[in-house]
Amino acid sequence: KAGVTQTPRYLIKTRGQQVTLSCSPISGHRSVSWYQQTPGQGLQFLFEYFSETQRNKGNFPGRFSGRQFSNSRSEMNVSTLELGDSALYLCASSLYSGMNEQFFGPGTRLTVL
């Protein structure tokens, strides 16, 4: 099976812009989780989607949003970008649950200037 893919791999934006990141899970996986990784805060949970519904949400402002499509592909959107949003954004998929074994994609490196 193909692994989790994320696009784009690298992105440079300026403050105030918005960005959309995409994640394609492993075929058959219905749960998709998103994480933000920064040197200062480490790995922080953003949200988890299961069957097109947001099942869990981390402690991030409303500028961070996501959705999941019927084929389990997921997107996350960050509006009104801030310098502090610069991070590695990781997507992970699993069969049924965001707390079981997660299969991670390579990540999208977002730089906000």
Add this chain to the structure above:
Amino acid sequence: SQQGEEDPQALSIQEGENATMNCSYKTSINNLQWYRQNSGRGLVHLILIRSNEREKHSGRLRVTLDTSKKSSSLLITASRAADTASYFCATGDFGNEKLTFGTGTRLTIIP
């Protein structure tokens, strides 16, 4: 917020030696997992241990879990240069369908 705190933050050992990393957490858990991350890339799942298990092995990896002390350890035996990476523990918490990651241990294997 971080659930797990890992110790040590960084570890350097000679190739062939054993490496031990520790993880402490705060709340009741359903399971605890260990992941490896090579420099700035995606994480790779290594092993999952459930809250009713005390020890688990996978190849050169040995994980222990002590729920009374809310702690876990990961032992990598006969280390290799390819084991150089960051290692994270993550807890699957009761009541949440999510993982909470620790702060990570940076392991360097010296050839």
